[in-house]
Amino acid sequence: MLEALFNPKRVAVIGASTKELHIGNRVIRNLIDFGFKGEIYPINPKADEIWGIPALKSILDAPDGIDVVHMVIPAKFVPQAVEDCGTKGVKHIIINSGGFSEIGPEGEAIEMDFLERAEKYGIRIFGPNCQGIINSDPEIRAYCNFTFTKPEPGAISIVALSGGVAEVIHQGFAAMGVGTRIYASNGNACDVTIPEIIRYLGDDPGTQVLVTYVEGLRDPSAFLEACTEVAAKKPVLAMKAGRTREGAKAAASHTGGLAKEDIATDLIFKKAGVLSFSDEGELIQSAVAFASQPRARGNRVGIITNTGGPAVIATDILAGAGLELPPLSSQTEAFLKERLYPEASVANPVDVLATGTAEHYRTCLDAMMEDDAFDCVFVNFVTPFFVDTDSIAREIAEVNQQKRKPLVCNLMTDKGQWVDTVRILQDAGVPCYALPGEAARAMANLVRYHQITTRDKGDVAPVRDVDSQTARRIVDDAVANGSKILAADEVYRVLEAYGISVPDWRITDSVDGAIEAAEDIGYPVVLKADAPSVIHKSDMGGVSLNLMAADALRMAAEDMQTRISDADLGFFVQKYMPGGLETIMGAKAEDGLGHAVMFGLGGIYVEVLKDVVFELTPVTAAEATEMLTSIKGTTLLQGVRGQPGVDQEALIELIQRLSQLLEDLPVIQELDLNPVMAFEEGALVVDARILL
């Protein structure tokens, strides 16, 4: 669908200008300078030619088959120009100009106007208020963009609404001598969307790595779907900014209110298998490694160095990121001891010494590439004047091109003095970094990707023993009655319909009824006030725990009647379950994305330490298990200080039942199971709340 947009043969520029500082001039200059393989048609009723290309008076004068039209004209003229393009059979328009929805209602009206016209003709709009696209494919070389970094052909594609950040990322690749495949920054994105571009790049064989930057998501579910589809085929690296309250505010001010402080974006990245970043430098440096390196097949790294300290820094970062530095196998050790200098450190890291030769490097590289103890190889390479650094570089380059295992190189040099050494490595696609930490983090991300792609997320197993009809009827009735919150009995009936265990309970409207219920359930019991007027039960003295016998229950109930003078006051009587570990679960509807499900330890753990984790529905068994293991206090679930552990299987099952309940009843806005008491056997929801 977007094929002609990214691979245009004929590009026209409405608003082509003779003034060099005008975007309508620069776009043409950029197309020429970048060696565009197609034809360029400047449209300007007053000019004869622009950069030597004859100008046309109107798009209507252009030949047929225009793939892309740039518009660099005031907003008010855009609707008519779109109309003209429609008449001409143009299929894609990049609107570089601003003055549309980003400036307020007036501009928004113009945007709506031209969009309607475009739709009529089947024209796709890229932008407005955008930079445009670049395709560095040597057969295309389309620089339909007014920015300034001129990429070499490459394997990484960049997509972002924000031209500023897309350009920063782009500059980062260029500064590292690494090419870009396709670059797309679509500004207001009124028609062609980010998910659509991501999907296109997923199908583009030239795009081997996809990098994206977001501040907020317009259509989270479309983004999730596109990323899930593409991340299954190639690495998708993404960064979300606007993470702090202040950052979200800054983002809102420049995008017109799109961004918000959220947790959903991270959950989407995780669900989709996208590699998430919070540092743009690390994003850039990691993408460079992905662009040239084979996939990691494990987390065991071997280090080769010719200087000590930088290997220590790299080791810290690698180990800190969970990579292993196994010892050399005894064969490899013996083999290297024979071939390196006697003072060389033959371990992991292997230190060939500053005087280490090309042969020493090659021997180590081959040894680690062949040694099954290692999944990837980290090279530290400082360029002392007294060794033949070009030869060392050639050996690294050659080994890199064999693509046996992923390799990164921390190249510590003066790029001005060691021009040739640098070039040998870069030309061979060796990912080179100026700092050990940068190289190590890039390598750690290759391994993280391996872990993401090989992690068995499991399928969602629909829980069969549920009575979804009953639950749906309760919820539907409440919605029909205009309730925003379910009554206690409704909550417990919904939970029970999904096989979620709750302590035995009764509802009654009298003190005697409560006593009868307690006799029936068996003491001890909990008594809770039950009336629509009672929202925060605890605060109103509407909860009484651990009532051991009838007189205690009666006193408590009469006391509640005194405190809460509500004629409709009823009582909720429930079996009191002492002991157990207090956990909490919850859920919140996320626009178009199902629900974010929360799990954590209860009480002070959640209040003081915010020790909770989230996952988007539907939650698989593997994901629920991960939730349990990824809280900080996870060892409490396993039992500490001689305490027995709790029934983790029961919690995992409960999370899945909860997930299915939420999937089946999307009208639920918020749900709290707080606390969920986990015992050595089983787990019970002791209090719950459902908002619609």
Add this chain to the structure above:
Amino acid sequence: MLEALFNPKRVAVIGASTKELHIGNRVIRNLIDFGFKGEIYPINPKADEIWGIPALKSILDAPDGIDVVHMVIPAKFVPQAVEDCGTKGVKHIIINSGGFSEIGPEGEAIEMDFLERAEKYGIRIFGPNCQGIINSDPEIRAYCNFTFTKPEPGAISIVALSGGVAEVIHQGFAAMGVGTRIYASNGNACDVTIPEIIRYLGDDPGTQVLVTYVEGLRDPSAFLEACTEVAAKKPVLAMKAGRTREGAKAAASHTGGLAKEDIATDLIFKKAGVLSFSDEGELIQSAVAFASQPRARGNRVGIITNTGGPAVIATDILAGAGLELPPLSSQTEAFLKERLYPEASVANPVDVLATGTAEHYRTCLDAMMEDDAFDCVFVNFVTPFFVDTDSIAREIAEVNQQKRKPLVCNLMTDKGQWVDTVRILQDAGVPCYALPGEAARAMANLVRYHQITTRDKGDVAPVRDVDSQTARRIVDDAVANGSKILAADEVYRVLEAYGISVPDWRITDSVDGAIEAAEDIGYPVVLKADAPSVIHKSDMGGVSLNLMAADALRMAAEDMQTRISDADLGFFVQKYMPGGLETIMGAKAEDGLGHAVMFGLGGIYVEVLKDVVFELTPVTAAEATEMLTSIKGTTLLQGVRGQPGVDQEALIELIQRLSQLLEDLPVIQELDLNPVMAFEEGALVVDARILL
């Protein structure tokens, strides 16, 4: 003392070589290329000249007044050469050669040998197995070093044992167009030490910022002293590597066992007022900001940008680091609204738009420099082709040179195309970064330094009401008896001597005695087994809590007698104090540094969440207060969920009493107060252990 080492007028090279790949050749070439202002004397009995300078047969043939001699000769010849230098009156020798203590006992013996001779003549040795020094002072220009980065004169000095990392840092400055003042990498550091160099640089007026890298500290207390002295005068930025177990192992392998996984280095940095880093890139980038910027006077930052997204990234980092982004004052807002484009976003960040002019930038810069709402200014500057970027750069440069408030600049450009723009900013000392995150972290560190330097650490208030003599006598007696662990009564008497509250206690050797003691103290009591054979009381059934009356106490005591068949078994009876919040304190002797004192929440908090903090003795009141507020669960101390808070003053006092106890009794190796029960009023040590 090291004046002539760093400012040599006459440099001789013993082992000067005609071979270009030899270090004895390169040192001379480097001196010449760098424009050394003094005289060079190559020493080589077989050569006539080296790089056009006549060679001398022996150091004895050199003129008097040689400040620095390089030795680039095999280790075995070094002792005699040192002897010759002594005869000649040489004062400093840089031994570049290796083959000494780093290779084992044989080399160590040679090191001892030449050290003795050097001492005899009052010669100071730099190295061996080292790179050497560089002084870029235009009056000196001494490149007494075989590495390759040639610095411009600058304000930052670098000192590190590890030549590899020193050089990486050095390259980082050069790549950012920033100069270096003095560079010193002393390898084995057998004589001239890192603390000594740090002190020298502290006194060097040309050094405005000091950067150091360590893997382990040979003499922690000398390092602490030197850093404390220097950090009071100028910013000291330090990085410690070998933080992970694997990293420490790698460090040990290349330094010969110097490094270990420790917490003390961080505590030293903190105590000394050193700015600590764990990322070498951030260290480099921050040093660059410190080198040219005035001191921050607060944490309120104003952002000026001409592109949205990168300002969002910067905002996230700044806010995440605790900086504030206040709104513009109403005057500034009104002022800017009149002067910027109508579509510009006049807030914080101010977005002047990509089309923003030099005048717009200048107006904003001046406004934020003058507006009292801001302490520092962050500039985002992308270089679109359609604005006069040189003029913008000139305005930024000019404002920067007024040094009103600290300023950093995220310069998003293609350095190849925008050469002039880059040069204008660099020449004016504007710290320029290629990424918003890098610039933001550098700025955050300027603010962190402000916080460190203005933080009132308080003085150590000696606690007066202590009976240090009694405590000392107990400990001395134990030492005299060869005890490694104090008996329970000794522990409690030591604590009581320092005014540390413990619940009332008695020691007795019989069951009846225990009952008598309990009657005396008042029930409930705790009973603990007391005998040298009882190390882990709880595990051996040697603790019984909350005994309410005589028969319970008797049963418990008799039960202990059965379990622990030790004829010497006595009983420790103590008042049982229910309630309170369980905290822990502890201490561990740190070689030559006093003790590291630990504080945390007890029980599962320490076991599961490792929620503890450390501080080196002596601990001031301010530091003790910081300890309480810097644990993750600090709000528990203040009270949560309707619980009253605990007596924080009592805990703060207890930490200080503990600190004084440790200072007075350095023979204590380990001390545990676990738990310390904190109540609404007061705090009591309920169990304690002291190892000598």
